[in-house]
Amino acid sequence: MILASPERIAEYTARGWWGTRTLDAGFLDVVARHPQREAVVDAPNRELLTDGAPRRLSYAQLAAEVERMAAVLHARGLQRDDIVVVQLVNSVEQFAVYLACMRLGLIVSPVPVQYREHELDHIVGLTGARAAITATRIGRHAAAAMWLQLASRHPSLREVLAYGREVPPGVGSLEALLAAAPDPAAAHAAARAAAVTANDIATLCWTSGTEAAPKGVPRSHNEWWIVVPSLIEAAGLKPGMRLLNPFPLINMAGFSSSFATWIGLEATVVQHHPFDLDVFLAQLRSERIDYTVSPPAILTQLLQRPELLEGIDFGRLSRIGSGSAPLSEWMVQGWADRGVAIVNYFGSNEGAALTGAPLDIPEAAMRARYFSRGGTPERFSKISTANKIRTRLVDPETEEEITTPGVPGELRVSGPTIFSGYFRNPEATARAFDAQGCYRSGDLFEIAGDRRQYLLYVGRCKDIVVRGGMKISEVEIETLLLAYPGVRDAAVVGAPDPVLGERVCACIVPSPGASITLPALARWLRDERHVAVYKLPERLLLLDALPRNPVGKVLKRELRQRLADAPLPEAANPAATP
Numbered sequence: 001m002i003l004a005s006p007e008r009i010a011e012y013t014a015r016g017w018w019g020t021r022t023l024d025a026g027f028l029d030v031v032a033r034h035p036q037r038e039a040v041v042d043a044p045n046r047e048l049l050t051d052g053a054p055r056r057l058s059y060a061q062l063a064a065e066v067e068r069m070a071a072v073l074h075a076r077g078l079q080r081d082d083i084v085v086v087q088l089v090n091s092v093e094q095f096a097v098y099l100a101c102m103r104l105g106l107i108v109s110p111v112p113v114q115y116r117e118h119e120l121d122h123i124v125g126l127t128g129a130r131a132a133i134t135a136t137r138i139g140r141h142a143a144a145a146m147w148l149q150l151a152s153r154h155p156s157l158r159e160v161l162a163y164g165r166e167v168p169p170g171v172g173s174l175e176a177l178l179a180a181a182p183d184p185a186a187a188h189a190a191a192r193a194a195a196v197t198a199n200d201i202a203t204l205c206w207t208s209g210t211e212a213a214p215k216g217v218p219r220s221h222n223e224w225w226i227v228v229p230s231l232i233e234a235a236g237l238k239p240g241m242r243l244l245n246p247f248p249l250i251n252m253a254g255f256s257s258s259f260a261t262w263i264g265l266e267a268t269v270v271q272h273h274p275f276d277l278d279v280f281l282a283q284l285r286s287e288r289i290d291y292t293v294s295p296p297a298i299l300t301q302l303l304q305r306p307e308l309l310e311g312i313d314f315g316r317l318s319r320i321g322s323g324s325a326p327l328s329e330w331m332v333q334g335w336a337d338r339g340v341a342i343v344n345y346f347g348s349n350e351g352a353a354l355t356g357a358p359l360d361i362p363e364a365a366m367r368a369r370y371f372s373r374g375g376t377p378e379r380f381s382k383i384s385t386a387n388k389i390r391t392r393l394v395d396p397e398t399e400e401e402i403t404t405p406g407v408p409g410e411l412r413v414s415g416p417t418i419f420s421g422y423f424r425n426p427e428a429t430a431r432a433f434d435a436q437g438c439y440r441s442g443d444l445f446e447i448a449g450d451r452r453q454y455l456l457y458v459g460r461c462k463d464i465v466v467r468g469g470m471k472i473s474e475v476e477i478e479t480l481l482l483a484y485p486g487v488r489d490a491a492v493v494g495a496p497d498p499v500l501g502e503r504v505c506a507c508i509v510p511s512p513g514a515s516i517t518l519p520a521l522a523r524w525l526r527d528e529r530h531v532a533v534y535k536l537p538e539r540l541l542l543l544d545a546l547p548r549n550p551v552g553k554v555l556k557r558e559l560r561q562r563l564a565d566a567p568l569p570e571a572a573n574p575a576a577t578p
Contacts, residue, residue, distance in 0.1 A: 040057050081107065082106050133174070
């Protein structure tokens with residue numbers, strides 16, 4: 001399935017920015033050169049998350065598993081352009097599934113492990129997904145059984161395949177199917193017949209930044225390859241490095257750094273997720289890690305407790321990526337004093353990306369607040385990808401371009417990193433691009449620096465809560481809250497949080513006589529509406545009325561200011577913590 005226009009393909013191919021190699025072809029090149037190099041490693045706490053002991057696979061072993069998986073998928077009747085939804089914890093199996101799908105021309109659609117029927121009904125219905133690959137359990141959740149129920153009401157979903165023990169009747173056991181040693185010859189023939197190109201869609205990831213339902217973000221092999229140099233150059237990564245991946249392998253953050261870049265670097269990926277500080281530190285010590293990423297609050301905590309860092313080889317681990325929330329100058333400088341450069345990342349599934357990298361901003365403290373202003377004729381950035389895009393700041397109300405420092409404007413981006421449009425959602429696609437064909441990021445920046453060489457992040461145009469890097473639609477949760485018994489009016493905003501950046505706060509106007517509590521509200525969303533756990537409110541603000549402007553729009557800035565001035569206590573609902 002090719003979604004990029006012929007004109008776009010021709011332009012970027014002529015410029016040498018897009019090529020002909022698929023991600024699977026790149027993987028096979030690495031297998032040929034380094035068959036015995038370790039490719040992927042499970043987290044040591046894997047058995048707490050899903051069935052099966054932790055595994056370590058070389059490139060040759062992973063290649064053999066990819067081949068068997070491709071044979072299984074072909075034997076189950078899956079064909080080019082079929083969509084396969086994948087819901088798995090971070091594990092070595094993800095790599096085998098993703099590569100096997102890409103080899104056959106199947107479109108991989110990874111979803112968060114926290115998603116439940118509420119989100120998945122929408123995704124399966126929109127995509128007409130032909131198959132789902134999951135596990136019998138994800139934590140304590142019976143994932144395979146849930147997918148079997150989804151298949152009963154979605155005729156397109158003909159195959160549910162699962163790893164793990166005690167696979168429910170009606171679900172294909174991947175362990176059994178893979179152990180049956182299917183003949184790969186038919187899968188080889190199918191792969192040749194599929195004739196997958198680098199412009200075919202490789203993945204369909206999901207975002208729910210401002211809409212009430214997740215939006216599909218398709219990306220081709222070329223659209224993944226183009227972001228690889230920016231990560232390698234920003235962090236000064238070298239071939240063969242060992243990467244520790246704490247991101248879910250489902251979207252831009254995880255996929256760009258620990259799949260596309262993994263192939264580009266011929267690297268080793270050590271899996272980690274959900275974030276567990278003790279496990280994370282143990283992996284840094286034992287797995288000879290050269291590069292990882294971490295939330296700002298964790299990096300601050302580690303500096304405040306330096307005894308936790310004992311035994312980590314910072315001769316190797318000399319770069320750490322961070323982002324998803326503002327960084328403190330103290331933290332970035334503190335790590336620099338230990339010989340570790342913090343790389344500041346800003347990005348989206350749609351392909352808008354900025355970096356505060358040592359290559360462009362040598363002063364450590366400056367990288368906490370500023371990003372290099374790439375995508376301009378002045379070529380302020382030394383990162384190659386930054387000079388293949390175009391960026392500008394625009395007043396979101398007047399559409400006038402902003403060139404004056406200190407004036408906030410919405411970041412607009414165009415170029416080979418940007419997606420072609422939301423999957424089967426022309427209305428959202430039309431809203432996402434401006435008259436010049438630039439993607440509207442929804443994020444406000446200011447031009448800064450003595451040469452106007454930096455961008456300073458100001459805030460968001462869109463109403464979203466960013467909880468630990470995960471974007472949560474306020475509109476989605478508000479719509480659900482308005483259906484809760486006893487709720488007269490509702491709004492959702494992000495409450496400041498020192499660890500996760502923000503937590504979801506439900507601002508509720510109760511009906512007369514109604515008694516609304518946070519635990520009951522969270523249980524109802526989780527159990528009755530099947531909402532993903534990380535989206536559940538963790539703060540509750542009861543009000544007599546929501547503040548509104550003269551035309552009736554809720555003044556969320558007043559709600560956010562109230563939370564900032566008087567932070568609420570920790571929520572008493574453990575269900576809200578994944």
